[in-house]
Amino acid sequence: MKLLKVENVSMIFGGLTAVKEFNLELNQGEIVALIGPNGAGKTTAFNVITGVYTPTIGHVSYKEKNITGQRPDQITKQGIARTFQNIRLFKDLSVLDNVLIANHLHLKSNFLEATFKLPRYRREEKQILEKSLNLLEKVGLKDAQGEKASSLPYGKQRRLEIARALATNPTILLLDEPAAGMNPKETDDLTEFIRQIRDDFKLSIFMIEHHMQVVMGISDRIIVFDYGVTIAEGNPYEIQNNQKVIEAYLGVAEDYA
């Protein structure tokens, strides 16, 4: 079964076509990368899948159910979580609170039960706390649980953002440039980390990334965007040798002739 299916999606803002006829099929356990020069419409494609934008044309379906036009929170609730290109943590809240908040969507107690600390809420709160601490331990942030999210070093903030997304119990994780601004050592760790969470949490991952080292290292398939158009799709080897991709990234050589 295709987990996520994007069919013929176009996103048009006024006179600008940010994404044109985008298609994607994501299978269980796959890691697919979306690459392309700056301004190619990669984040727009993400925003269409996560419900920030409703596509002008086309549909998005998840587990064969049409999710086009649903709100971001509804989409997250069904199992698609994301991170952001420019980290969007709850900066003034603690590391633990950041993860706890991501558990709120599955809370069954209403606000009165929560205010008066009725048994069902207390039981749920206990589970949430246990689960969050486990998660922080898995991503290596347990010691920092009491710290303000904004006080963490950059690499750890990225990890916390992924942990927070994992706390929503996703089956699909969308990562928007997870390696941006990382040094080579951090990049290596991240590659390993992404593989590990894919296996531990049985995820399918769709990511935007510029670091070719990361992309080529872990992707099963790669999609290349240029000016909103898909110019190539294939495994890392095919993409590395695709003439159109090389042209999009490096320009055409005719000027030197």
Place this chain on the structure above:
Amino acid sequence: MKQKKTLLTLIAILILFVFVFIADQTLDSYKMRILNLCAIYVILGLSMNLINGFTGLFSLGHAGFMAVGAYTTAILTMPDIVKTQNFFMTPMMKPLDTLHVPFFLALLAGGILAGVVGYLIGAPALRLRGDYLAIATLGFAEIIRVVFTNTQSITNGALGLKGIPVSTNIWWTFGLALVTVLIIGSLINSSYGRAFKAIREDEIAAESMGINLFKHKVIAFTIGAFFAGIGGGLLGSLLGTIDPLMFRFFLTFNVLLIIILGGMGSITGTIISAIIITIGGEALRFLDESMTIGSLVIPGISGMRMVVFSALLMIVVIFFNHGIMGTKEFTWDGLFAKFAKKPLAKGGNKQ
């Protein structure tokens, strides 16, 4: 340790009530009124802080919710004879003119009705953000006031209501202020409170984490309006007389001043600053009267003390933009940590 803290909290509450008891026995009516106002402003401040400070919604509709609470409580507690005296221009509407319920139920009804109005206003207005929300809520509060000015047979219009039974006493105000602190405190520290703070920190991220923005904003707004209604009801029955002019924007501004000075997003800060502003407002009354400094006689300008408050607000906003407490709260652990440090310092000096 947890039991010890609960015990300390209980002791603190007990001390508060001993204080209330002593105050009730010894203080004159003027001082008692100030204490009552302190507690009422704690309730109002907390209700506004839930909306503005914790959930980050810039709402300026508080006076409207207070008006709903105050009028409901007043109408439900006034004796029939007083009602006929008040409504000499237009007789009061049918079931209302003979309707009355005990004070507590009237307050609760005021709160619930304010909550309902909050919900009805919130449902359309909370789709707006930032400044637009502020303008819309401010407008709604004015609409409520104008409606109350014109519904002669229910609210007695611009004449207002006089002779409201003064049922508010220090036990009611302090008791309900305590209940408000406990309920809002408990809500804020629950999963819902964390969701509110997430919305304040970053709406886009909160929504991506599966938080239904609209639902949570409406919850916070409605609960805030409910407590504003309770506060308004207490205020009306403390003063004994209300009229629509009382619920102008100025009243919202007063509460806003309290939460900004205390810290947007701090319960402790709101309590401290509600007390400071209420007592300060009375203590600065001399500024409104004429003053003689040496041979210089300054004629009294009424409203002079509000200038002081406005200046204070400006100073706070410019230099201490997190207010007294920021988003920090008083905790027993924090207090212990302070005490734990002190003996160390003393030990060093003993040598």
